[in-house]
Amino acid sequence: xxxxxxxxxxxxxxxxxxxxxxxxxxxxxxxxxxxxxxxxxxxxxxxxxxxxxxxxxxxxxxxxxxxxxxxxxxxxxxxxxxxxxxxxxxxxxxxxxxxxxxxxxxxxxxxxxxxxxxxxxxxxxxxxxxxxxxxxxxxxxxxxxxxxxxxxxxxxxxxxxxxxxxxxxxxxxxxxxxxxx
Numbered sequence: 001x002x003x004x005x006x007x008x009x010x011x012x013x014x015x016x017x018x019x020x021x022x023x024x025x026x027x028x029x030x031x032x033x034x035x036x037x038x039x040x041x042x043x044x045x046x047x048x049x050x051x052x053x054x055x056x057x058x059x060x061x062x063x064x065x066x067x068x069x070x071x072x073x074x075x076x077x078x079x080x081x082x083x084x085x086x087x088x089x090x091x092x093x094x095x096x097x098x099x100x101x102x103x104x105x106x107x108x109x110x111x112x113x114x115x116x117x118x119x120x121x122x123x124x125x126x127x128x129x130x131x132x133x134x135x136x137x138x139x140x141x142x143x144x145x146x147x148x149x150x151x152x153x154x155x156x157x158x159x160x161x162x163x164x165x166x167x168x169x170x171x172x173x174x175x176x177x178x179x180x181x
Contacts, residue, residue, distance in 0.1 A: 025049045025062060032068060035060055041146065041172060048144045050134075052175055059179065061134075061144045071136055078135035079176040081169065084128050093180050126154025127162050130169055134176060146172065 025042040029035070029051045035058060037051035049062040059076060062068040078092040130149040136142050149165035156162070 028068070029060060029062060032060060032070070035070060039172075039175060041168070044147050044150065048146050050144070050146050050172070052179075059134075069138065069141070071138070073179045075137045076134060076176065076179050077137060079173060079180065080133040080135070081173055082129070082131045082133060091177060091180060125157065127157060127159070128152070128154040130162070130165050132169055132172055132176070148172075 026040050029037050029040050029049070034056065035051070036053050036055060037060065038054055040051040041049060043049035043062070051060045051062075052058075053060070057073045059071045059073065060068050061071070076093070080091075081088045127149065128151055129147065132146045132148065134144045134146065136144065148169040149162055
């Protein structure tokens with residue numbers, strides 16, 4: 001019984017720390033001069049936090065609550081969905097014609113994530129990471145990785161947490177596709 005209580009306490013402490021981090025990141029993003037974010041993702045598992053200011057046409061990436069980098073929409077050149085470290089879909093600025101042609105074939109990132117494996121392998125495959133990579137014109141740090149799910153042991157595609165992460169990733173992927181257009 002004491003083991004169960006100890007495990008509960010550890011998981012509760014981790015959850016409290018993650019909520020505190022998300023709140024501090026959101027507060028820091030909202031305090032940036034000239035930046036009025038309407039969408040904020042605080043980042044998980046060591047990935048960047050991200051926020052979008054549609055009225056100012058800016059995107060902010062934050063590695064810590066003290067370090068951020070603002071980008072204009074036209075500084076975002078490409079976005080890529082990764083599952084288990086492998087690219088599932090990538091869209092570059094200027095590839096809209098190809099994207100339109102393929103649009104009818106693709107079901108979006110979540111559909112690609114779920115449909116990328118055969119039915120016989122689907123139940124066996126474990127999702128260990130789901131990320132969005134955003135490529136920018138910044139020469140010193142051109143790639144920003146936003147982790148939506150990360151687990152060393154992995155989880156099934158039908159896992160509630162994985163489904164939530166894929167849904168959230170799908171929303172953010174759509175936002176970046178709109179920015180690239």
